[in-house]
Amino acid sequence: MPWTLRTEFAFDSAHVITGYDGPCGRLHGHTYRVQMALTSGRLRPSAHIQRNIMVADFKSLKWAKKDVTQGGLDHAFLNEHPDLRDDTTAEVIAAYLHRETLRRVRECLEPGDAGEDLRLKVTLWETPDSSCEYWE
Ligand SMILES: [Zn+2]
Known part of the structure; x- marks a missing residue:
């Protein structure tokens, strides 16, 4: 894929790994760090520009950094x-x-564009030295 759009952000959240026998089973929090890498075989218009010059708006990859009351995870x-x-x-x-x-x-995406060429890799750091990658 010729283009990769990459952006990083962080959010703070609390959690418990329910049923976990150890410290993760107690209420605690993390500053999660996220890297989004979206690859694309072609350029497209976006909600803010009609010409085919973008993979996507960076903003569309950063929704999770919003406060939880506004649909994010912060x-x-x-x-x-x-x-x-x-x-x-x-x-x-x-x-x-x-x-x-x-x-x-x-x-x-525009009507008729299923975005079959789009591939996303998510890297989520739970601590500065421990992360998980997910892609298909
Ligand atoms: Zn944890």
């Missing part, structure tokens, strides 16, 4: 999030970020 209790519930491991959160981000990017 300052959330992840176990109360309807798409995560009690399974709030880095693996599950990364897969959720992947699914939801691609859904939002595809929602912005």
Whole structure:
């Protein structure tokens, strides 16, 4: 794929790994760091420009950094999030970020464009030295 759009952001959230026998089974928080890498075989218009000069708006890859009251994951209790519930491991959160981000990017495509060439890789750091990657 000729183009890769890459952006990083962070969000702070609390969680409990329900049923985990150890410290992760107690309420605690992380400053999660996220890298989104979206590759594309061609350029497209966006919601803000009609010419075919973009992979996507960077903004469409950064929705999760918004406050939880505005649809993001910042300052959330992840176990109360309807798409995560009690399974709030880095693996599950990364897969959720992947699914939801691609859904939002595809929602912005023009009619007739299914975006088959788009590939997204999500890297989620739970701590500065521990991360999980998810892509298909
Ligand atoms: Zn944790």
